[in-house]
Amino acid sequence: MSATTPVPRQQKSAAFEYLTTRKDEFVGWARKFSLFPYPFVTACCAMEFMSVSSTLYDTDRFGAALPRFTPRQSDLLMVVGTVSHKQAPILRKVYEQMCEPKWVIAFGVCATSGGFYQNYAALPGIDKIIPVDLYIPGCPPRPEMVIDGIMKLQDKIAGARHPIINQDF
Amino acid sequence: MNTGDNLLDRVLASLGAQALETGMAHGILVLQIAPDSLVPVVGRLKREFGFDLFLDVTATDWPQRRPRFDVVYHFYSTRDFVRVRVKTRVEEADPTVDTLVPLYGSARYMERECHEMYGICFRGNDDLRPLLLYEGFVGHPLRKDYPKQKEQPLVPYRDVKP
Numbered sequence: 001m002s003a004t005t006p007v008p009r010q011q012k013s014a015a016f017e018y019l020t021t022r023k024d025e026f027v028g029w030a031r032k033f034s035l036f037p038y039p040f041v042t043a044c045c046a047m048e049f050m051s052v053s054s055t056l057y058d059t060d061r062f063g064a065a066l067p068r069f070t071p072r073q074s075d076l077l078m079v080v081g082t083v084s085h086k087q088a089p090i091l092r093k094v095y096e097q098m099c100e101p102k103w104v105i106a107f108g109v110c111a112t113s114g115g116f117y118q119n120y121a122a123l124p125g126i127d128k129i130i131p132v133d134l135y136i137p138g139c140p141p142r143p144e145m146v147i148d149g150i151m152k153l154q155d156k157i158a159g160a161r162h163p164i165i166n167q168d169f
Numbered sequence: 170m171n172t173g174d175n176l177l178d179r180v181l182a183s184l185g186a187q188a189l190e191t192g193m194a195h196g197i198l199v200l201q202i203a204p205d206s207l208v209p210v211v212g213r214l215k216r217e218f219g220f221d222l223f224l225d226v227t228a229t230d231w232p233q234r235r236p237r238f239d240v241v242y243h244f245y246s247t248r249d250f251v252r253v254r255v256k257t258r259v260e261e262a263d264p265t266v267d268t269l270v271p272l273y274g275s276a277r278y279m280e281r282e283c284h285e286m287y288g289i290c291f292r293g294n295d296d297l298r299p300l301l302l303y304e305g306f307v308g309h310p311l312r313k314d315y316p317k318q319k320e321q322p323l324v325p326y327r328d329v330k331p
């Protein structure tokens with residue numbers, strides 16, 4: 001590569017900008033319908049997770065239901081339930097094993113803030129150790145809330161920039 | 170009278186002399202004994218009276234009292250369906266009692282938990298590693314002087330900018 005100075009964004013042609021935007025839209029559309037969640041399930045919220053992912057509520061229709069039980073094949077980490085300090089290193093490692101792009105949902109108040117566990121054992125919210133894209137409150141959250149949350153995450157993905165070729169494109 | 174009540178009467182008659190205090194609580198015979206007589210008393214409960222199931226060992230923290238801790242054991246007879254509670258007091262400076270592992274193998278894990286939560290030492294139990302907590306945890310969280318919300322995170326917290 002020759003050492004050309006990068007062209008500042010505002011000087012790029014309108015056609016190029018148009019192309020970039022369309023590319024982001026297209027990639028966002030593709031990504032939002034191919035979410036593969038990794039369920040990091042630790043506590044009672046798991047019951048609600050089972051309910052929301054099985055027949056009656058069926059998150060499959062949003063393209064978000066096929067769980068991959070290895071973090072390397074998934075792009076959505078759903079942290080479902082209380083995370084204790086003893087488990088925190090495991091959660092951190094699972095998160096680090098996931099490939100980019102990746103998103104994180106905190107499912108239930110325990111994952112969001114520790115909930116009513118304010119003591120020596122529980123981590124007060126997973127965002128203390130990993131970045132979180134979406135919080136779903138509730139103890140446990142209703143399936144409708146989870147579905148709403150997934151749709152919000154899909155909107156977020158659709159509206160985001162998706163740099164897949166290089167930093168500027 | 171069922172056989173269980175008879176059994177408790179017999180236990181009381183024969184072990185009452187070794188107890189500092191006796192009583193009944195919710196149908197459970199309570200024996201308060203000195204730490205030294207723990208192993209002999211429990212051994213007799215098991216061998217002579219058939220208390221074959223070791224239910225639990227825990228502790229009670231009385232911060233104002235000397236000695237500070239009660240170590241509390243529960244035993245159950247699966248033949249007569251009655252329970253016995255054995256309590257013994259230990260000092261904060263030396264919270265040590267003898268282990269019950271030679272009598273009940275299951276005591277191994279329960280003593281481990283009691284050790285990490287209350288800091289009671291069980292003389293003769295060779296495996297007092299943390300069970301529910303982790304290596305490096307300082308203090309004993311169920312003691313009343315452990316600050317309620319004091320955390321000891323294993324993963325450093327992120328620097329989140331609001």
Ligand code: SF4
Pocket residue numbers: 043044045046080081082107108109110111115138139140141
């Ligand atoms: S939020 Fe409620 S239901 Fe979910 S893990 Fe915590 S305590 Fe259990």
